[in-house]
């Protein structure tokens with residue numbers, strides 16, 4: 001996701017929670033997932049009704065959100081992504097009050113989302129100076145970098 005990304009492209013790419021979860025999974029395991037249980041690098045299938053993927057052989061489950069800012073959230077992922085989209089577009093020029101209105105969440109939730117995204121954006125050296133703002137593993141706060149925030 002960068003600041004050239006249009007709202008239309010955004011809505012198409014991240015139209016629902018599953019697509020956002022898929023994106024986070026791909027960011028965390030860009031080369032595919034090696035199952036910690038059977039040791040095979042294999043396809044993992046989305047587990048219905050859970051934010052998890054299961055190994056096609058033993059059914060071992062992985063949780064893409066573990067250790068990220070999304071881990072304990074009850075706010076739909078596509079709203080988080082939309083908040084990121086707005087903040088990237090405006091270089092963090094969106095207030096919690098605006099997010100509350102745009103996302104249809106409580107002020108408290110909007111405030112927390114804005115705060116988390118700001119922390120991550122401030123952590124990324126390339127922000128907000130250049131135009132190519134990637135939502136990469138650093139951005140979502142990957143486990144490997146010990147960036148758990150809540």
Ligand SMILES: [Zn+2]
Nearest residue numbers: 035038055058
């Ligand atoms: Zn397995």
